[in-house]
Amino acid sequence: MDAIEDIEYEGLSPNAGLAVNMAAGALAGITEHAVMFPVDSIKTRMQVFATSPAAVYTGVGNAFTRISSTEGMRALWRGVSSVIMGAGPAHAVHFGAYELVKEYAGGNVEGASNQWIATSFAGASATIASDALMNPFDVIKQRMQIHKSEFRSAITCARTVYRTEGLGAFYVSYPTTLTMTVPFTAVQFTVYEQLKTLLNPSGVYSPATHIVAGGLSGAVAGAVTTPLDVAKTILQTRGTSADPEIRHVRGLADAFRIIWQRDGLKGFARGLSPRVLTFMPSNALCWLSYEFFKAAIRDA
Numbered sequence: 001m002d003a004i005e006d007i008e009y010e011g012l013s014p015n016a017g018l019a020v021n022m023a024a025g026a027l028a029g030i031t032e033h034a035v036m037f038p039v040d041s042i043k044t045r046m047q048v049f050a051t052s053p054a055a056v057y058t059g060v061g062n063a064f065t066r067i068s069s070t071e072g073m074r075a076l077w078r079g080v081s082s083v084i085m086g087a088g089p090a091h092a093v094h095f096g097a098y099e100l101v102k103e104y105a106g107g108n109v110e111g112a113s114n115q116w117i118a119t120s121f122a123g124a125s126a127t128i129a130s131d132a133l134m135n136p137f138d139v140i141k142q143r144m145q146i147h148k149s150e151f152r153s154a155i156t157c158a159r160t161v162y163r164t165e166g167l168g169a170f171y172v173s174y175p176t177t178l179t180m181t182v183p184f185t186a187v188q189f190t191v192y193e194q195l196k197t198l199l200n201p202s203g204v205y206s207p208a209t210h211i212v213a214g215g216l217s218g219a220v221a222g223a224v225t226t227p228l229d230v231a232k233t234i235l236q237t238r239g240t241s242a243d244p245e246i247r248h249v250r251g252l253a254d255a256f257r258i259i260w261q262r263d264g265l266k267g268f269a270r271g272l273s274p275r276v277l278t279f280m281p282s283n284a285l286c287w288l289s290y291e292f293f294k295a296a297i298r299d300a
Contacts, residue, residue: 022096024293029091032286033083036278038076042067043274044145047233049262051242055147060274079144082154086137094130095290098189101125116190123189124182131177136170138177142236149240165239173235176252180228184221191217192287210291211284218283222275227268229275231255 033040042063050056054070057063067075099122102108107118140158144151151157161169195213200206234246234255241247249255259267 020294020297022092023297024095024290026088026092027293028095028286028290029087030084031289032091032282033087034080035285036282037080037083038064039274039278041076041078041145043271043278044142044233044237045147046274047230047271048146048237049234049241049243049246049258050147052147060277063274078149078152079141079154082137082140082144082157085154086134086141090130090134090137093133094126096126097129098122098126116194119193120186120190123185127181127185128178131174131181135174135177139170139173139236142233143240146237146240161239169239172238172251173232176228176232176235176255179252180225180232184225187224188217188221188283191220207288207292210288214287215280215284218279218286219276222279223272226270226272226275227256227259228252230259230268230270233271234258 039060042057042060045055045063045067046057046060048055054066057066064076102118102122105118105121107115107122109115136158137154139161140151140154143149143157143161144154151160192213195216196209199213200209231252232255234249235251238247238249245258249258256268259270263270
């Protein structure tokens with residue numbers, strides 16, 4: 001028993017194998033998204049330019065209270081099925097690609113001078129692959145999250161969007177998503193790896209290290225990319241808007257123009273608080289789960 005406890009958690013092979021990393025990533029992704037979903041729903045609602053006063057919120061607390069009292073707690077979980085369906089495969093691809101690219105780029109070579117470059121490149125590559133898979137599920141999720149959404153089923157939502165707006169509706173935000181998530185992931189992984197090394201140089205098993213490093217890296221990356229997330233939300237929910245200008249928004253530049261014209265500079269920070277509140281604990285949980293599942297599956 002003592003021998004098992006003395007095993008260095010991070011001292012095990014950094015590249016545990018593609019299947020292990022993908023399985024760990026899938027489990028971590030589902031855990032992360034499911035736990036923080038209500039806060040993500042509030043973020044979506046705060047970012048949408050609503051025409052109804054009932055859908056305008058002054059903050060996270062105000063949104064939580066009003067939604068739960070007028071629509072019920074279940075409204076905060078609407079769309080979670082889409083996330084669960086997409087998050088598992090997308091995170092499997094994400095973490096699998098990350099570890100694979102990091103290994104081939106030399107990111108696992110101890111003391112290598114280009115380690116942070118390899119980590120950033122691996123994170124960005126992982127995002128491009130996983131977002132291609134996750135984007136349609138994210139569109140469905142946000143269509144279900146908005147105020148007075150007509151959808152209660154992810155399958156029904158997907159069919160309706162495809163029938164009325166075509167396949168392109170699921171990917172209209174993909175360029176914006178990449179513009180946002182490539183730097184987000186590069187920042188997140190780089191900050192995480194640097195903090196993990198700083199906080200746990202010995203490489204012994206330390207859940208606290210993964211929580212702190214994961215939480216801080218998520219908060220920093222989430223805050224920096226909030227303006228792009230606001231634009232993404234506008235693009236992904238355009239088909240449900242009664243506003244003709246928003247309904248016909250075509251891309252990132254269009255979305256930025258609308259945000260600037262209607263809300264000025266502060267419009268680019270819409271949903272900043274719930275976004276940071278989402279990413280800080282969810283990233284901490286995601287990294288903790290990922291590292292745990294990776295070790296558990298590897299040692300099984």
